[in-house]
Amino acid sequence: MxxxxxxxxxxxxxxxxxxxxxxxxxxxxxxxxxxxxxxxxxxxxxxxxxxxxxxxxxxxxxxxxxxxxxxxxxxxxxFDAYRTVIAQPTQNPVSFVQLALNSLLLAAMISILSVTIGVLAAYAFSRMHFHGREFLMLAILAVLMLPAIATLAPLYVMLNKVVVGGFNLRDSLIGVALAVLAGQLPFAIWNMKGYLDTIPRELEEAATMDGASRLQAFIRIILPLSTPVIAVTAFFGFIAGWTEFYFSWQFLDHEQNFTLAMALNGMVGQYAGSTPWSSFAAFSILVALPVSVVYLFLQRYIISGLTIGGVKG
Amino acid sequence: MTAATAGVAGPPRRSFWRRSLNARTAYTFMLPALLVMAVITFYPLVYQIWMSFTDYGLRNLKATSPAPNYVGINNYIRILDNNIVIPNFDFLRVLTFNLFWAFTNVIIHVVLGVAIALLLNVKGLRFRRLYRAVYILPVVIPPIIVATVWRNMFDPQYGAINQLINSTVGVLFKLPPFTLDWLNKPDAVFSVYPLVLPLAYFALLAANTWLGWPLNSVVATGALQSIPADLYEAAEMDGAGAWMKFRVVTLPHLRPAMLPYAIYGFVITFNLFYLSYFMSGGGPFGQTELLVTTAYRLVNEQHLYGVAAAFAVFQFFILLALTLVTNKLGKATASYDA
Known part of the structure; x- marks a missing residue:
């Protein structure tokens, strides 16, 4: 725009x-x-x-x-403050690199899963008619309205019961990723469906006339055309993981799993007594910078998606 | 199976859509999402309803631990009775504050967003693109960072807000150091039960205004640029002044873009976790607690999983009612001009 x-x-x-x-x-x-x-x-x-x-x-x-x-x-x-927080961001013996890798892993899992699973469902909702379609769309809309925290209690007690050997799904980044995905996937489906609706059907029709299967038409025609919305949805999934706080804070017990957002919490307000403010500032910038820079680059797509969605209601 | 949508597709498309009418294809595409959402989205929501009728707590957590006891609607009554261990909890006050919080924020965001978009849209204005580039910055910063930074900005001694006041007004009038504790000042600015507004509310409002107006401005700009210029010329020929042009041309074109976005913003702000949790910690005396932060404390601090489940059910119905009301309002005001 x-x-x-x-x-x-x-x-x-x-x-x-x-x-x-x-x-x-x-x-x-x-x-x-x-x-x-x-x-x-x-x-x-x-x-x-x-x-x-x-x-x-x-x-x-x-x-x-x-x-x-x-x-x-x-x-x-x-740049001393940056050096300090990169060496040891908190009192805990977890390095910045470890925190960043954990955040990255969480963000990547949510981003990849929400887009790959979501785009298939979005395509089905956009192009196909099947029994239960309207009901499922309403169900997804209802979930979209709920804040992610609304499923904190059941997800916590459910995931806590999945224990394999010494591994507790709740106390792992995979568990956190699943909890975030529960809220992110409906958003991804809805966001991508809105965009797929604007791609003319004639393009696939022509392809299937030429003998392509539904899957081939989807991969060769729809996917390339929906790159902008896929990029934006993947990016939103990434932000959701990168800045995730409440599930990680509730689920994770072990320091080696902690994320950047969790470390940030230890530097604010009542906990800030032991952290120099320059370290807090440097740490905030290091957490924000990667997503902020990408956001600036994707801005045009994000905003045009927003206005399309806005006008269509 | 194949006849499910025979009425939808027109004759020329039939050959194409017949092949796709195969519901099996549709379900194949849907399957991964259905499986994942059934397990981690829909099942937990149903499970939560069952949990809300039990005294699910810490001692029921392990796979081997005993099942929780059925307590009927006791959890719901406890919430309405403000008997859920969280100090200073008052359901009616939290709900009122939450609604007021979302409402005031959205009004400010939309008014500022539209006003600044109009200003930036003035013909012949210099440095327009530079301003637009600067104004987008709050949008791209993650809300958790915005919340933690603004928390520290409002620090009574070391925060930028009080220091700014000291180094300008304070120096000018030779005042003693200004050390107002914005986020924790105990006496409320406005207090007519159930609406209680402590100073912390205004601090939160300031931070969220900084965060919220730019995106509204972008949406408004998009709508403004889609208004044909000849509409203004026609209005001018009819002798319309600036205000009249705004009312007759600009406003009707802004509404269809801004209204759905305002509704979306209302729900987002209603559920905004980070500012309340990090900036004021819900204080003072729980007066800036929202429904989401209360729900979080029930699980994270009180370990009352059954009560938290009942609380989430309340949240669901409150949000459902809000969505229905805002959609009604949206439709009513949209058809007003159409």
Missing amino acids: ITPNALTTSNPAAAVPTVAAGTRHKGELSLRRQILYQILLLAIAVTVLFPIAWVVSMSLDTTNARPTGLNLIPANPS
Whole structure:
């Protein structure tokens, strides 16, 4: 929606003046208005950037364990805080790499499973008619409405009873991934179905006329065309795993399974007594940066999906 | 089996759709999702209903432990009686606060989002793309990070908010150090039972406003750019002023895009776990606790799995009612102009 095209194409139209007597050219702002708007927009930009600037500067300022005054430009910036949290983020003897690998594993499992399982179901919902279709779609919608926490209690007691040898499914990243997937899969199906609905059926019809099977038509025609929505859905699954907190915090007992989000909890508020704030800041940035950067790149697809979904209701 | 949808497909498509009418193909595609969701989504939800009628607790956790006792609707009564061990729990107050929280947030998000989108859409404005690039930043930061960072920003001594006040207003008027404890100040700003709003509510509101308006602005921008320019020209020829153009042209075109998004935002905000849990910890005195954070504490802190199950059933019906009401409202206001 906010493509550069949309912006540049609006300019020539704006440049054509429709002069009415006594009024200025259409599409031009008076200097006073331009300045007024710029001040307003700058002020908004400052409020948006302030928390980000604060965290970034704090992560570079290692002179104090606690920031005693507002100082958005640190005197002697260094990456010491980043080195510290990468070496040992918390009191627990778990390395940053271990935490990051656990988060990555969780995120990858949720992302891959929700997309591969979800896209097949989304295709069936979008293209096929079968007994129980309406009922299943309603059931998925009902689950979408529920917060993930609503199934915390039953999933906890159920997964806790799956014990093989010394392995308890509840106390594992796989168990957490399953719990998150329970909420993520309905979202993935719904999100991808909405997009598949917009792909013309004629394309598959032509392919099946030429003798392709349903599966072949799906793989060769639908999948390549739905790359944007698959990427976005996979990314949402990834974020859900990467920033997952409440299931991991409830399920996991062993430190070697802990994730970045769980470590973050130990650096906030009442627990923050032992963590220098520069470490907290550096750690927050390290957790946020990978998903934030990818989000910026996928932004256009995410937002166009959002507006399509929005207009369609 | 094959005749299930004979009426749907038109004659030219029949040969194609006949092959796909084979329900077996459909179920093959559906099978992985059906299996997974049956086991980890739908079965737990049903199991939860059974749990809600038992005293499921810590001693029933192991595979070998005894089954919990049937307690009838006792768990539901305990919740409505505010008798669930969580200190300061008050069902009516939490529900009222939760509704008020979601409602105020969405109103602020939509109004700010639309206003800023309108501002950015003014013809001839400079640096438009730069502002858009900056304004998207809160959207891309994970909410758990936003919550933890804002928690520390509101720290009475070391947080950026009080330090900002000190280094501007404080220096200007030579005031003593400002150390207001935003998130824990005990006396409420507004208190007419069942609605109690402590200072922490406004701190949460500030953080969530920062987090929430930009995406609304993006959605509004998309809608604004789809309005044909000649509609404005026509309105101008009819002698419409700026306000009239906004009411007659802009608003009717914004509504179909913004309304479903506002409803979606309402449900998201209603269930927003991170800000309440990390910023205020539900405090002071549980006054900023939401239904989701209460549900979490029932499992995580109280280990009252049976009560938590009953609580989730309440949550389900509350959300169902909200969805039905918002959808009704959505339809009613949409047909108003159509």
